[in-house]
Amino acid sequence: MSKEIGITIKKNNNISDWYTQVVIKSELADYARAKGFIVLRPYGYAIWEKIKEYIDNRIKETGHQNAYFPTLIPESLLQKEGEHFEGFIPEVYWVTIAGKRQIGERLALRPTSETIAYDSYSKWVRSWRDLPLLLNFWNSVMRAEIKSTKPFIRTSEFLWQEGHTVHSTSEEAEKEVLSILQIYKELIEDNLAIPVLTGLKSDKEKFVGAVYTTTLEGIMPDGLALQMGTSHNLGQNFSKPFAIRFMDKDKQERFAWQTSWGVSWRLIGALIMVHGDDKGLVLPPKIAPIQVVVIPICYKEKDSESIQSKVEDFTKKLKEKGLRIYVDNRDHYTPGWKFHDWELKGVPLRVEIGPRDLEKDEVTFVRRDNFERFTEKYEAAINKTVLVLEDIQSNLLIKSKNLLKENTFTTNSYEEFKERLSAKGGFVKAGWCLEKDCEDKVKEETGADIRVIPFDENTMKTCIYCMREAKKTVYFAKSY
Amino acid sequence: MSKEIGITIKKNNNISDWYTQVVIKSELADYARAKGFIVLRPYGYAIWEKIKEYIDNRIKETGHQNAYFPTLIPESLLQKEGEHFEGFIPEVYWVTIAGKRQIGERLALRPTSETIAYDSYSKWVRSWRDLPLLLNFWNSVMRAEIKSTKPFIRTSEFLWQEGHTVHSTSEEAEKEVLSILQIYKELIEDNLAIPVLTGLKSDKEKFVGAVYTTTLEGIMPDGLALQMGTSHNLGQNFSKPFAIRFMDKDKQERFAWQTSWGVSWRLIGALIMVHGDDKGLVLPPKIAPIQVVVIPICYKEKDSESIQSKVEDFTKKLKEKGLRIYVDNRDHYTPGWKFHDWELKGVPLRVEIGPRDLEKDEVTFVRRDNFERFTEKYEAAINKTVLVLEDIQSNLLIKSKNLLKENTFTTNSYEEFKERLSAKGGFVKAGWCLEKDCEDKVKEETGADIRVIPFDENTMKTCIYCMREAKKTVYFAKSY
Numbered sequence: 001m002s003k004e005i006g007i008t009i010k011k012n013n014n015i016s017d018w019y020t021q022v023v024i025k026s027e028l029a030d031y032a033r034a035k036g037f038i039v040l041r042p043y044g045y046a047i048w049e050k051i052k053e054y055i056d057n058r059i060k061e062t063g064h065q066n067a068y069f070p071t072l073i074p075e076s077l078l079q080k081e082g083e084h085f086e087g088f089i090p091e092v093y094w095v096t097i098a099g100k101r102q103i104g105e106r107l108a109l110r111p112t113s114e115t116i117a118y119d120s121y122s123k124w125v126r127s128w129r130d131l132p133l134l135l136n137f138w139n140s141v142m143r144a145e146i147k148s149t150k151p152f153i154r155t156s157e158f159l160w161q162e163g164h165t166v167h168s169t170s171e172e173a174e175k176e177v178l179s180i181l182q183i184y185k186e187l188i189e190d191n192l193a194i195p196v197l198t199g200l201k202s203d204k205e206k207f208v209g210a211v212y213t214t215t216l217e218g219i220m221p222d223g224l225a226l227q228m229g230t231s232h233n234l235g236q237n238f239s240k241p242f243a244i245r246f247m248d249k250d251k252q253e254r255f256a257w258q259t260s261w262g263v264s265w266r267l268i269g270a271l272i273m274v275h276g277d278d279k280g281l282v283l284p285p286k287i288a289p290i291q292v293v294v295i296p297i298c299y300k301e302k303d304s305e306s307i308q309s310k311v312e313d314f315t316k317k318l319k320e321k322g323l324r325i326y327v328d329n330r331d332h333y334t335p336g337w338k339f340h341d342w343e344l345k346g347v348p349l350r351v352e353i354g355p356r357d358l359e360k361d362e363v364t365f366v367r368r369d370n371f372e373r374f375t376e377k378y379e380a381a382i383n384k385t386v387l388v389l390e391d392i393q394s395n396l397l398i399k400s401k402n403l404l405k406e407n408t409f410t411t412n413s414y415e416e417f418k419e420r421l422s423a424k425g426g427f428v429k430a431g432w433c434l435e436k437d438c439e440d441k442v443k444e445e446t447g448a449d450i451r452v453i454p455f456d457e458n459t460m461k462t463c464i465y466c467m468r469e470a471k472k473t474v475y476f477a478k479s480y
Numbered sequence: 481m482s483k484e485i486g487i488t489i490k491k492n493n494n495i496s497d498w499y500t501q502v503v504i505k506s507e508l509a510d511y512a513r514a515k516g517f518i519v520l521r522p523y524g525y526a527i528w529e530k531i532k533e534y535i536d537n538r539i540k541e542t543g544h545q546n547a548y549f550p551t552l553i554p555e556s557l558l559q560k561e562g563e564h565f566e567g568f569i570p571e572v573y574w575v576t577i578a579g580k581r582q583i584g585e586r587l588a589l590r591p592t593s594e595t596i597a598y599d600s601y602s603k604w605v606r607s608w609r610d611l612p613l614l615l616n617f618w619n620s621v622m623r624a625e626i627k628s629t630k631p632f633i634r635t636s637e638f639l640w641q642e643g644h645t646v647h648s649t650s651e652e653a654e655k656e657v658l659s660i661l662q663i664y665k666e667l668i669e670d671n672l673a674i675p676v677l678t679g680l681k682s683d684k685e686k687f688v689g690a691v692y693t694t695t696l697e698g699i700m701p702d703g704l705a706l707q708m709g710t711s712h713n714l715g716q717n718f719s720k721p722f723a724i725r726f727m728d729k730d731k732q733e734r735f736a737w738q739t740s741w742g743v744s745w746r747l748i749g750a751l752i753m754v755h756g757d758d759k760g761l762v763l764p765p766k767i768a769p770i771q772v773v774v775i776p777i778c779y780k781e782k783d784s785e786s787i788q789s790k791v792e793d794f795t796k797k798l799k800e801k802g803l804r805i806y807v808d809n810r811d812h813y814t815p816g817w818k819f820h821d822w823e824l825k826g827v828p829l830r831v832e833i834g835p836r837d838l839e840k841d842e843v844t845f846v847r848r849d850n851f852e853r854f855t856e857k858y859e860a861a862i863n864k865t866v867l868v869l870e871d872i873q874s875n876l877l878i879k880s881k882n883l884l885k886e887n888t889f890t891t892n893s894y895e896e897f898k899e900r901l902s903a904k905g906g907f908v909k910a911g912w913c914l915e916k917d918c919e920d921k922v923k924e925e926t927g928a929d930i931r932v933i934p935f936d937e938n939t940m941k942t943c944i945y946c947m948r949e950a951k952k953t954v955y956f957a958k959s960y
Contacts, residue, residue, distance in 0.1 A: 030603070032549070032550045032596065032600070033554050033557055033596070033599060034550060034553075034554050037550040037552065039549050039600050040547055040548035040549075041547055042545035042546065042547050042615065045545070045546045045548055048548075049546065065522035065525070065526070066522065066526075067519065067520055067522050067525050068528075068620075068639060069519050069520075070512045070517040070518075070519065070637050071589070071620060071622065071637055072514050072517065072573070072622070072637070073513075074514050077513055089579065089580075090580070091578070091579055092578070092579060093552070093577070093587075094575060095573045095575055095576075095589065096574065096575075096577060097573070097574040097576060098571070098573050099570045099571055100570070107514060107573075109551070109575065109589075116512065116513070119513060120510055120512070123510070124510075139620075140551060140619075142551065142552070144578035146579070156552075157550050157551055159548060330609075332609055
């Protein structure tokens with residue numbers, strides 16, 4: 001593979017340029033013409049489909065159903081919850097013309113669907129019999145980005161899912177928020193092999209319109225935190241302006257309790273940054289569209305038939321195990337070119353079958369995560385493949401747990417706090433008095449936000465800024 | 481079920497109002513606030529998911545991959561193919577404002593993705609090695625409808641799939657057009673149980689920008705034709721303005737050959753109209769989200785346990801057969817209410833298990849298509865269920881084939897032609913000289929278009945309008 005095709009920038013030297021090269025050269029995505037927009041190419045879409053499949057199954061198992069709401073939201077609807085509207089207004093795209101005519105009330109491209117969905121919910125929910133209402137939408141949302149954009153991480157349109165549920169009690173809504181957070185955690189840790197901190201957002205950082213927001217926060221190799229998903233308790237903040245009322249079993253009419261939650265294709269960005277290396281993408285087997293690439297190595301015509309029949313037998317058996325396999329039979333590329341191509345694309349395991357392997361009744365394996373190369377007798381090779389994939393999955397999680405550990409620092413000295421953040425970034429665990437003023441000052445002086453307030457951890461005695469008593473122990477970080 | 485909840489209009493009396501009632505009351509969809517937009521509710525979405533699953537599998541089997549392109553298209557891109565742009569301009573929604581600022585070049589909400597996709601394709605396609613490029617997008621498109629809207633049939637936003645392929649030869653593109661048409665035909669006839677006429681559109685009716693359009697046309701019970709899907713040969717009409725060129729094996733640079741094709745949620749509208757009856761929706765088993773609803777009939781507490789255990793055993797066995805089952809255990813509704821509710825929702829088969837069934841070791845079946853009610857010994861009931869579902873599927877196709885037959889008329893007399901169209905509508909098969917003038921005149925005088933030109937049928941001798949020699953035998957109809 002020529003320099004031009006492979007990744008030419010070291011991850012450690014310039015992670016931002018490295019990232020862009022990986023996105024483009026591994027063909028996950030491409031820039032679109034309009035600023036801030038990207039095209040999700042088939043390889044990137046296939047990863048998104050794996051993420052989608054996982055979430056879709058989990059939420060359906062727990063009684064949720066999918067629906068589709070319009071892309072366009074009349075301005076009067078978007079305005080119904082004031083705080084929510086104020087939060088989104090700087091980045092809303094507006095349709096003002098249809099064909100050749102100016103339209104009456106301008107239409108917002110959904111930045112999120114709370115308002116348009118809850119307008120319908122208020123018609124559908126009448127009685128306790130209609131609850132809980134557990135819906136999810138797979139769609140895209142548009143937010144005109146003012147900050148600099150970055151494929152997957154910050155784009156003016158992104159694919160995501162947004163769940164919107166309605167409950168008859170506050171307790172049930174609280175449970176929902178946490179059970180979704182747990183599903184997200186299992187997606188991200190067990191499948192994407194990325195450890196996350198979970199907990200609450202501060203009032204300053206919560207979703208506009210929520211009572212509280214729970215979050216999953218990861219750390220990237222450059223020391224910046226990345227919000228990986230959120231699950232909000234909306235309380236009755238929307239049910240009141242939208243009049244989502246129900247007749248309860250006791251014949252009393254009550255306002256409903258609501259939640260909303262989402263993860264987006266941003267998760268693909270996290271996958272790239274956390275696992276990728278100087279050769280390109282590294283995908284965890286559970287989420288990889290192709291788990292094993294099989295490359296027949298055949299220099300002489302006479303070997304061709306016996307190699308191909310071995311390859312066919314092998315891949316048939318792998319497929320029976322439910323594995324996702326690709327046989328690279330492209331005859332216009334050399335084996336060496338193919339090796340680099342699949343390394344760039346991050347396929348977890350490469351299997352080579354050549355004349356020497358045939359002779360010895362073996363196959364050759366090369367792991368993507370550590371480039372380990374080894375052979376296995378043919379009869380044991382299928383089981384070996386399964387075991388090696390499991391090992392790659394857990395090895396990637398071990399590595400990324402180390403990354404999190406190395407990037408987490410605890411202190412109660414504001415001097416150390418500032419020093420650490422400017423030198424290395426990462427999470428800094430520290431006490432907080434709960435005053436917004438301290439939170440604002442820290443942000444102003446260091447650039448770090450409170451990323452997450454763990455659910456039940458308070459080990460620090462003093463607020464990192466004012467040194468008064470700490471009411472919570474929190475994780476600060478600079479972030480994407 | 482109260483009058484208010486059930487369908488209150490006879491299909492034969494006023495199919496248009498009946499249709500709206502079925503859509504709303506069966507909870508397939510609801511009207512959204514913005515004019516012409518609908519909300520796809522969970523039950524409607526579940527049908528769409530079945531359609532999607534079928535197409536997604538078929539196109540992936542044949543080497544296609546999914547991708548996602550932005551919703552917003554810069555005006556300059558949309559203008560690149562002049563005829564195409566002219567065709568869409570009356571119904572394009574335009575974004576002119578982002579946040580509080582006027583944007584420079586206005587952005588179109590995609591009415592279809594040819595232009596934005598082919599701008600990227602021109603970067604991706606370099607060599608014959610990159611071909612064929614076989615992509616598909618699951619998304620929504622927006623077209624400000626001027627004509628009166630109708631849920632699923634004509635809405636300002638609709639869910640669909642759009643396939644966009646690039647080939648190195650014209651022959652390969654032609655093959656693609658037909659192989660997709662065949663997949664659509666099998667979806668519609670074998671799964672939706674709706675027969676279609678397939679063939680070409682006339683130049684007047686073809687897709688703006690295509691060399692030719694192939695189509696699948698169904699007939700609705702009110703005698704109006706419905707276009708169910710299209711597959712276009714774009715030739716080099718787009719590859720030239722978009723500069724999609726490739727270096728061929730012979731080292732010559734050539735413009736590529738392209739196709740595009742799509743079906744939308746309009747198919748759900750066809751399902752409703754063709755199969756529905758005065759009680760509501762009737763769904764073919766192959767596409768029904770719920771194929772069998774099981775209703776325990778239990779008036780006395782003492783029977784409860786034995787009935788529930790029978791129901792559990794029965795549904796477990798049905799699920800093992802891969803069937804989609806719902807057990808209606810809602811205790812706040814009577815069995816009678818449930819019967820009507822599931823009839824309204826069109827579930828193909830109802831199974832009742834009550835004390836009398838237990839006593840006789842039977843279960844009771846009620847078919848949705850013909851309301852036939854019968855019992856079967858428990859040990860034979862599982863196999864019976866499978867057989868009855870197959871019978872319902874084929875019975876619905878027989879009925880809809882009759883509908884097509886009754887609504888197809890052949891004539892070479894323009895008097896008869898006009899009379900038939902104004903009295904009954906439907907397809908009228910007639911000769912055509914290929915002159916646009918005759919086509920226009922027929923439209924003007926009768927309201928009927930040429931819906932489809934069958935691929936190889938020319939049985940009529942004279943043009944229905946000018947009486948000169950017929951070059952093609954075609955199907956005219958008024959349409960949605």
